[in-house]
Amino acid sequence: MLRLLQIEFHKLFHNRASRVLSIIYFGLLTSIALIAVIRFPFGNRMALADLGIFNFPYIWHFNTYVAAILKFFLLLVIVSMMANEYSYKTLKQNLIDGLSKKEFILSKFYTVLVFAFTSTVFVFIISLILGLIYSDFNELSIIFSDLEYLLAFFIKLVGFFSFGLFLGILIKRSAFAVGAMLTWYIGEWIIYGLLGWKVTSWQTAQTIKNLLPLEAMQNLIVEPGTRLGAVKTIANQITEFSKDYSVHFTDIIIVLIWTAIFIYSSYVLLKKRDL
Amino acid sequence: MDTILSIKNLDKKFGKVHAVKNLSFDIEKGNVYGILGPNGSGKSTTLGIILNVVNKTSGEFTWFNGTMSTHEALKKVGAIIERPNFYPYMTAVQNLQLICKIKGVPYDNIDEKLKVVNLFERKDSKFKTYSLGMKQRLAIASALLNDPEILILDEPTNGLDPQGIHEIRQIIKKIAKNGTTILLASHLLDEVEKVCSHVVVIRKGEKLYSGRVENMIASNGIVEVKTEGNEEALVNALKNYYDIAAVNIEDGFVIARLENETSAAKINSYLFEQGIVVSHLVKRKPSLEEQFLNLTNY
Structure with missing residues (x-):
């Protein structure tokens, strides 16, 4: 495993575009912290941090959600690391040099895991620091509650990048692969629309849509914006909230299944192709 | 091995x-x-x-x-x-x-x-x-x-x-x-x-x-012949010679592929008996190129 990772990182490290994109990505992750200094120019210049967005455990939800938006930077790196192997024809050379097709796919997948894991650790550390500075609650039991958002974040990235990997192999061109992902996203909406409009009830259509990869990844971490008020109500210990913001086990399973499908299909595709 | x-x-x-x-x-x-x-x-x-x-x-x-x-x-x-x-x-x-x-x-x-x-x-x-x-x-x-x-x-x-x-x-x-x-x-x-x-x-x-x-x-070799006289007669004479498998004309030379091992002298005396005087007669091994074309042009 270490050998495969070394091979892949050798390829990435010496590629300027990958290096720059990765640095930008991790730079932006870190800059989530800058949200803390945003101050609204009205009233008594209230800071965003004072709204309670950095309160434990809400901060886990908020930061993983925001950080996940940045995943597109890494998507570019991952799609191009796959598509480049085709355009440079180095995939062929790698195989001739003694890498098996399985090892080739695994080296890419391990890289995806490392990227996702590093991102998760980054978000964990940044959130922890921000929380310790700004959170109103500092009891250990509260700090380390709701950590499933980090797990969801990790799974979300792994699933998303695996999808990118698969499209990279399938389409062999970075730009078209990214375009294909956009098309797929629209496709999920079209399926949903058609089903709800003609075939089934809207409710069933939503259930089916929940099974599709991009929707399932989106469902992993529900938008946290409307929860902010709820957090305040919890703080005041009054009512239970109406929307379900928690991480669902079923969504994790669905994304994991899709990840397996994407990686395995990539392997089958590579195995069947004559290069 | x-x-x-x-x-x-x-x-x-x-x-x-x-x-x-x-x-x-x-x-x-x-x-x-x-x-x-x-x-x-x-x-x-x-x-x-x-x-x-x-x-x-x-x-x-x-x-x-x-x-x-x-x-x-x-x-x-x-x-x-x-x-x-x-x-x-x-x-x-x-x-x-x-x-x-x-x-x-x-x-x-x-x-x-x-x-x-x-x-x-x-x-x-x-x-x-x-x-x-x-x-x-x-x-x-x-x-x-x-x-x-x-x-x-x-x-x-x-x-x-x-x-x-x-x-x-x-x-x-x-x-x-x-x-x-x-x-x-x-x-x-x-x-x-x-x-x-x-x-x-x-x-x-x-x-x-x-x-x-x-x-x-290594086949049995080929013979390159040239005559100042009647080329057609030369080709016919060579075709009738029992040790020769095939005869072609290439670049002004008559090329005969040998079926069996034979010497240039024997061919020369045979041709002379047929009333053909040659100006050039060489027996040699075919080059790989000729051999290759031979194999691939079947």
């Missing part, structure tokens, strides 16, 4: 195109093999199959007597195919380091192999700045990194200028002298004739000949 590679009844179809038909041959340690065939005869496809990049339709091939899987075996093989494929954004050294990682060998050989192919001075230049000849030489260096049991070269001089061709051939000869087994695919006869000890001739995916180069060239 150790068998390095054994191919049995290999078949490959690309849709309707039957690229390799029932091909079988063995590669023994220490020999230099040539795969000879016109463009599109299935040479590269065959190499692609044994190198794990093209899927076979049927048949079998085994590396090192089947003691290891193909990708494990390939770590002990050095191969370059068609065009040199490297990461354009990496330098020569970085590219070679990557290959060392794939093959699981230390970096120690890199400088030495770069010297072998005269690229040491340019080792820190990016691959994309290289000329075609330099790229091809880097490919050879990369194939040598692991001191391979067998070196596989597919059209190594294709597209190079005469200087480049000469350099590559010198390098190949040097490697062959060290006792490395080589498999060289080429459509260039003199390349095979100059470098190889054994040859496999294929055409349209079918094996036409395999064996030693000398044996392929």
Whole structure:
């Protein structure tokens, strides 16, 4: 495993575009912290941090959600690391040099895991620091509650990048692969629309849509914006909230299944192709 | 003898195109093999199959007597195919380091192999700045990194200028002298004739000949005759001679292929008896080129 990772990182490290994109990505992750200094120019210049967005455990939800938006930077790196192997024809050379097709796919997948894991650790550390500075609650039991958002974040990235990997192999061109992902996203909406409009009830259509990869990844971490008020109500210990913001086990399973499908299909595709 | 590679009844179809038909041959340690065939005869496809990049339709091939899987075996093989494929954004050294990682060998050989192919001075230049000849030489260096049991070269001089061709051939000869087994695919006869000890001739995916180069060239020879007199009479007379298999006219010479071993003197006296005086009569072995055209023009 270490050998495969070394091979892949050798390829990435010496590629300027990958290096720059990765640095930008991790730079932006870190800059989530800058949200803390945003101050609204009205009233008594209230800071965003004072709204309670950095309160434990809400901060886990908020930061993983925001950080996940940045995943597109890494998507570019991952799609191009796959598509480049085709355009440079180095995939062929790698195989001739003694890498098996399985090892080739695994080296890419391990890289995806490392990227996702590093991102998760980054978000964990940044959130922890921000929380310790700004959170109103500092009891250990509260700090380390709701950590499933980090797990969801990790799974979300792994699933998303695996999808990118698969499209990279399938389409062999970075730009078209990214375009294909956009098309797929629209496709999920079209399926949903058609089903709800003609075939089934809207409710069933939503259930089916929940099974599709991009929707399932989106469902992993529900938008946290409307929860902010709820957090305040919890703080005041009054009512239970109406929307379900928690991480669902079923969504994790669905994304994991899709990840397996994407990686395995990539392997089958590579195995069947004559290069 | 150790068998390095054994191919049995290999078949490959690309849709309707039957690229390799029932091909079988063995590669023994220490020999230099040539795969000879016109463009599109299935040479590269065959190499692609044994190198794990093209899927076979049927048949079998085994590396090192089947003691290891193909990708494990390939770590002990050095191969370059068609065009040199490297990461354009990496330098020569970085590219070679990557290959060392794939093959699981230390970096120690890199400088030495770069010297072998005269690229040491340019080792820190990016691959994309290289000329075609330099790229091809880097490919050879990369194939040598692991001191391979067998070196596989597919059209190594294709597209190079005469200087480049000469350099590559010198390098190949040097490697062959060290006792490395080589498999060289080429459509260039003199390349095979100059470098190889054994040859496999294929055409349209079918094996036409395999064996030693000398044996392929060694038929009973040909006789070149020229006369100032009646050429038609000469051709007819030769056709009637019992030791002659076929007669053609090429470049003003009458060329007779011999069916049995016979001497030039016998033919000369026979022709004289027929009332034909010749101005030129030479008996010689056919060149590989003639032999090759003979085989492939069936």
